[in-house]
Amino acid sequence: MIPTMKLNTAPVELICDNLGFQAGQPSPRNILRNVSFSARSGEFIGIVGPNGAGKSTLLRNLGGLLRPTAGHAMLNGRDIREYRPRELATFSAYMHQDTVMPFAFLARDVVMLGRHPYSSPLASFSAEDEAYVKKCMLAADCLDQADKLVTTLSGGERQRVMLARVLAQDTPLLLLDEPTASLDIRHAGEIFLLARELAEAGKLIITAMHDLRAAAKYCSRLFLVHEGQLVADGDPEEVLHEGHITYAFEIPAKTFRNPAGQWDFYIDDL
Secondary structure, three states: OOOOOOOOOOOOEEEEEEEEEEEOOOOOEEEEEEEEEEEEOOOEEEEEOOOOOOHHHHHHHHOOOOOOOEEEEEEOOEEHHHOOHHHHOOOEEEEOOOOOOOOOOEHHHHHHHHHHHHOOOOOOOOHHHHHHHHHHHHHOOOHHHOOOEHHHOOHHHHHHHHHHHHHHHOOOEEEEEOOOOOOOHHHHHHHHHHHHHHHHHOOEEEEEOOOHHHHHHHOOEEEEEEOOEEEEEEOHHHHOOHHHHHHHHOOOEEEEEOOOOOEEEEEOOO
């Protein structure tokens, strides 16, 4: 649940126009091809698809961490490549899939890094910054790790600390790459519920994820990515129909309503 805290919910619009990305030498390979969509404040979008489909690469292009080799990604009417890093960091926050930290910082100091875009290089953080960081750690259920070295934490504990850092950045656009990959089912559910609440409060949340049941339950919209292309975009239950799952994941899938009335699926014998 979101603690009582001020949230940056400035209007944001993200538009992809035939976005493409190539990587590899000497013969570049298409990782993304002709990806087009528009997204706005208030949406919780899940990017689903098989391993190697291009989910993380798409997020990194949307976050300005990679430069598209074709097409454009526009944030509030400007090409993301035109933003200076510090300016972009006040609009968009990115949570990496890899949470390994090479230095032994206290967890609270890692979360405090999220406040850097709003402070001058030589200034110390304010009492307001410290209070905000505490609320973000509470929201991510990692406040009890605040005074521990991040290098001593488990993978799931580090993941919650990294999420708190992204929350502390307080941007209207959050890009989350597998934010629950190391979490148990309780914490994973709490994080997806938090993301949905942040979207309902006015932020735009886009997350790469593998859990199709969670995608159907929590997201307002899904992108299905296959071999670098956006093959389906829309309501979760429309995107996650048997034909799409069978095609993208190359498995004989069947969908149904579980006893709780929720979308669910199973896999026939391979």
